[in-house]
Amino acid sequence: MFRPQIKVLDCTIRDGGLINKWQFSDELVRETYVACAAAGVDYVELGYKASPELYPAPEYGCWRFCRDEDVERVLAGVERTAKLSCMVDIGRVREEDIAPCAESPFDMIRVASYVKDIDKAIALADLCMERGYETTMNIMAVSTNLEKDIDEALEQLAQTKIPAVYVVDSYGSMYCEDITFLVKKYQEALPGKTIGVHCHNNRQLAFANTIQAIIDGANLLDASVYGIGRGAGNCCLELLLSFLKNPKFNLRPVLKLIQDYFIPLREEIEWGYLIPYAITGMLNEHPRMAIAMRKTPDADKYLEFYDKLTTPEVVE
Amino acid sequence: MFRPQIKVLDCTIRDGGLINKWQFSDELVRETYVACAAAGVDYVELGYKASPELYPAPEYGCWRFCRDEDVERVLAGVERTAKLSCMVDIGRVREEDIAPCAESPFDMIRVASYVKDIDKAIALADLCMERGYETTMNIMAVSTNLEKDIDEALEQLAQTKIPAVYVVDSYGSMYCEDITFLVKKYQEALPGKTIGVHCHNNRQLAFANTIQAIIDGANLLDASVYGIGRGAGNCCLELLLSFLKNPKFNLRPVLKLIQDYFIPLREEIEWGYLIPYAITGMLNEHPRMAIAMRKTPDADKYLEFYDKLTTPEVVE
Numbered sequence: 001m002f003r004p005q006i007k008v009l010d011c012t013i014r015d016g017g018l019i020n021k022w023q024f025s026d027e028l029v030r031e032t033y034v035a036c037a038a039a040g041v042d043y044v045e046l047g048y049k050a051s052p053e054l055y056p057a058p059e060y061g062c063w064r065f066c067r068d069e070d071v072e073r074v075l076a077g078v079e080r081t082a083k084l085s086c087m088v089d090i091g092r093v094r095e096e097d098i099a100p101c102a103e104s105p106f107d108m109i110r111v112a113s114y115v116k117d118i119d120k121a122i123a124l125a126d127l128c129m130e131r132g133y134e135t136t137m138n139i140m141a142v143s144t145n146l147e148k149d150i151d152e153a154l155e156q157l158a159q160t161k162i163p164a165v166y167v168v169d170s171y172g173s174m175y176c177e178d179i180t181f182l183v184k185k186y187q188e189a190l191p192g193k194t195i196g197v198h199c200h201n202n203r204q205l206a207f208a209n210t211i212q213a214i215i216d217g218a219n220l221l222d223a224s225v226y227g228i229g230r231g232a233g234n235c236c237l238e239l240l241l242s243f244l245k246n247p248k249f250n251l252r253p254v255l256k257l258i259q260d261y262f263i264p265l266r267e268e269i270e271w272g273y274l275i276p277y278a279i280t281g282m283l284n285e286h287p288r289m290a291i292a293m294r295k296t297p298d299a300d301k302y303l304e305f306y307d308k309l310t311t312p313e314v315v316e
Numbered sequence: 317m318f319r320p321q322i323k324v325l326d327c328t329i330r331d332g333g334l335i336n337k338w339q340f341s342d343e344l345v346r347e348t349y350v351a352c353a354a355a356g357v358d359y360v361e362l363g364y365k366a367s368p369e370l371y372p373a374p375e376y377g378c379w380r381f382c383r384d385e386d387v388e389r390v391l392a393g394v395e396r397t398a399k400l401s402c403m404v405d406i407g408r409v410r411e412e413d414i415a416p417c418a419e420s421p422f423d424m425i426r427v428a429s430y431v432k433d434i435d436k437a438i439a440l441a442d443l444c445m446e447r448g449y450e451t452t453m454n455i456m457a458v459s460t461n462l463e464k465d466i467d468e469a470l471e472q473l474a475q476t477k478i479p480a481v482y483v484v485d486s487y488g489s490m491y492c493e494d495i496t497f498l499v500k501k502y503q504e505a506l507p508g509k510t511i512g513v514h515c516h517n518n519r520q521l522a523f524a525n526t527i528q529a530i531i532d533g534a535n536l537l538d539a540s541v542y543g544i545g546r547g548a549g550n551c552c553l554e555l556l557l558s559f560l561k562n563p564k565f566n567l568r569p570v571l572k573l574i575q576d577y578f579i580p581l582r583e584e585i586e587w588g589y590l591i592p593y594a595i596t597g598m599l600n601e602h603p604r605m606a607i608a609m610r611k612t613p614d615a616d617k618y619l620e621f622y623d624k625l626t627t628p629e630v631v632e
Contacts, residue, residue: 176527
């Protein structure tokens with residue numbers, strides 16, 4: 001039995017690019033799209049749409065910007081059976097970077113926002129919707145918010161036309177019961193809207209938490225190939241597809257993609273279950289300190305890292 | 317809040333030894349014990365007690381046999397604040413290998429059995445109990461049994477004095493709902509007995525499933541350092557300790573143990589989330605074919621492996 005409303009979004013290139021500044025070959029991006037489309041994935045997210053002024057071009061690969069022409073180059077001749085998505089951050093994209101949807105290869109723009117920025121985020125989402133895109137709101141880092149502030153943001157979102165709002169476990173700190181709590185809260189506050197889920201894998205709970213969200217009614221599911229993503233990464237697409245019963249999903253193209261592209265890539269860049277990311281997850285902290293220490297000679301000094309993060313400091 | 321009945325069993329050496337035929341240095345075994353004891357782990361399982369006639373000694377390390385004198389050598393001078401466990405398989409241990417508990421460093425003997433062998437397993441458990449050991453029954457591979465056969469085994473176990481029975485996800489194929497189903501079944505069939513849980517990590521669900529078992533009432537929890545164990549390995553001890561609220565547990569010694577011993581060990585021997593183990597988990601299969609293919613030049617030919625396991629064969 002399956003729920004036909006369920007849609008899968010692959011965020012491999014977008015979230016994986018946070019590791020290597022989107023320095024992916026065109027070939028890898030194309031093959032990722034092709035494999036995801038063949039696997040029955042509904043949306044493939046290629047990156048962030050950001051203003052080129054903000055990021056020096058040679059340092060950052062083209063999926064930091066998601067220019068429409070880059071899509072046309074990379075996917076030239078490829079059948080577009082999966083929709084294309086990109087993400088935008090408040091303050092990092094100009095109005096003129098967002099062409100009307102009818103002139104763009106992108107179908108969906110997802111707005112990422114902290115609770116505190118929700119007003120700006122709604123304005124940006126309104127712009128995307130006006131230009132004809134499917135739009136979602138991804139509220140980040142809610143594990144660090146007071147409930148009253150989450151509730152207020154949800155009240156505001158309820159008054160918008162944004163059709164889908166995501167529960168995001170930014171720090172990989174949530175248990176299944178937290179997912180249930182939030183999915184139910186979002187559902188009650190946002191009648192008629194689709195609830196999405198985006199989980200990080202710091203504590204090896206991304207897949208379990210995504211399953212729990214499905215059970216609770218979430219219908220828009222993020223995952224990435226072999227779990228690639230900043231820090232510990234995301235829910236593995238291959239695991240998610242093995243769980244979903246919808247006959248349209250097919251695991252085989254993703255297995256081939258992993259063996260041909262992501263095993264070699266994993267030799268070059270790092271993601272997945274590593275103790276420093278587990279520690280930031282346990283402590284409900286942003287992974288930035290773990291990411292930084294993994295680039296030093298102390299990359300495996302876990303105890304020192306844990307002590308640094310847990311030693312009480314004077315807070316005035 | 318915590319549940320004082322909860323006990324943690326570390327199976328690092330016993331299950332990890334399935335990878336390398338228990339070729340661990342005395343130092344690693346000693347440091348594992350010391351760190352687990354300091355972390356508040358209740359039981360440390362050092363290996364299998366097996367008849368030396370069955371396994372050639374130079375090929376197999378001493379924890380394939382768990383002779384009492386090996387324990388005394390390795391733990392000489394070490395304070396024994398954690399109890400010692402070993403596992404026995406039916407037909408692989410002789411009566412004379414099991415000394416009276418009062419003369420042995422071991423406190424607990426766990427009997428591993430398939431449902432079909434439960435009568436023999438109960439006889440072996442009775443022997444262990446007669447000799448004074450704490451004893452558990454670990455029923456393996458129940459994900460492949462008909463429910464009526466599980467029920468019959470549980471009925472037989474209900475009539476014994478065996479104080480604890482384990483739900484074991486041998487193939488890493490179970491979801492949280494399967495764990496709930498089995499824990500509740502075991503509880504209902506075995507009033508007054510402790511329920512244990514031992515999960516494998518093929519689909520990155522070992523920690524989530526262990527949490528679910530705790531919620532459902534399991535009080536005897538298996539885990540291993542950095543998840544070491546055959547194939548995909550087990551629930552990570554470091555994750556489990558981060559979840560448990562009992563003040564006696566301490567994560568720090570385990571973090572130090574991982575950085576000093578298990579990161580280097582992982583360079584020598586392989587365990588953890590790898591696609592072939594994910595595939596056997598998805599298919600509810602024993603990991604033996606995945607283990608075998610990982611030792612060949614085709615170790616990363618996932619699609620071929622998947623097709624081999626899923627291509628229908630004529631079954632008469």
